[in-house]
Each structure stands twice: as structure tokens, then as C-alpha cells.
Amino acid sequence: MQWWNDLIAWLSSSAARPTVFAGVVLFVAVLAAGLLAAWIASAAVRRVVAQRDREAKAAAVAALIDAATEASVWNSLTPQEQVLADRTVGQADILVRLLPIRGSDVTANWAAHQLHELKRASATFGYQLDPAVVEFRDRLLEWQRHPARTRKQFQDDLVRWRTQRQEPEQVAVEAQDAWVAEQHHAHYQSATSPDETPRPGDTAPTQALDDARA
Structure with missing residues (x-):
């Protein structure tokens, strides 16, 4: 001691x-x-993570906007182009859902619904869908800037679409979509096989859709 x-x-x-x-x-x-x-070091790591999140969000939004442009002319794409477009949409959908943003799955669901509607309308309206594509783009860009506020708007849209859906009409719409897809593939198959003649009785199921809406 x-x-x-x-x-x-x-x-x-x-x-x-x-x-x-x-x-x-x-x-x-x-x-x-x-x-x-x-x-x-912590601030630098946070900046790097935030930058990567912004880049991932921008890439996902850009992919969805590009997919909307292709969806607006969906019926004029070849089957191979449609497959590539669907793969791009699927990757963008996963990117959006994996973003560390609250409600990103709501945005992905909203975008999926809008893209599906653009594909359906392309068989009828074609290039007249440019305003719809512009609106789709503007709302996604707004979500990129203000995700919390836009998420509520997307949620309201999804709820409204769900309440407006009618089962008989939905079945008829799905039948018409299937017929349009079948005719689209048959068109490109006949282009590669000129000797093939169209099958008799290939008419669109529009009567069923009209009956369901009536």
C-alpha cells in the first residue's frame, strides 16, 4: 500500500x-x-443511405412512368415486348414496396391498378391516353416529393375503386380482357404464319359486358 x-x-x-x-x-x-x-461518421452514413433511398425511389418512379407509356400503347406491342414490359413493371413494383417509406405498398397497389387500366384502355383509345399517362406521371412525382400526403390520396383512390367494383361487370370485363389478349396473340401469330386463317366466331364478348353494366 x-x-x-x-x-x-x-x-x-x-x-x-x-x-x-x-x-x-x-x-x-x-x-x-x-x-x-x-x-x-454517423452523419455521413445517414447522407449515403438517404442518397441511395432517393436514387432507388427515382429509379422506381422512372420505371413506372416508362411502363405507363408502354401500357398506353399496350395493344400495339408485340408479345415479346409485352413480356419485357411486364418484367420491368414487376421489378419497379418490388423496388417501390422495398422502399423504407411508410405506405410504399399503397403506392405500388395504386400504380398496379392504374397500369392495368391503361392496358385495358389501350385496346380502345390508343394514343388518346396521353393525358392519363401525364396524370399518372405527375401523381407519382408528387408522391416522390411528398410521400405522406400523397399516400393518403392513393389510399382514398383504392378504397373508392374497391367500392365501385361490381362483381357481374368485373367478370365481363375480365372476359373481354382475355379475349383482347387472345386476339392480340393471334394477330402476331398470323403475321408469322400467313397461311393461317382466323377462326370463325372470334367476336368480342361485348354483349356480356353490356348486359353486366345494364
């Missing part, structure tokens, strides 16, 4: 005060430098 008593006596002496003061200052400086370095 003699060494401990000597240490206490030395620390309490006036000769040790400069050394003790320098040691305390050095300790505080090292601690402050460590805390500052940790704060800078």
Missing part, C-alpha cells in the same frame, strides 16, 4: 498539478475528438 500512499501524496502536491491538469485536458480532448468523429 506504500505505492498507493505515495501516489496520493504526489497527486495532492503542488508539483503534480500541471501534470494532472495536462492529463485531464488530454483526456477531454481525446474524448471530444472521438465523439466528434463518431458524429461525423
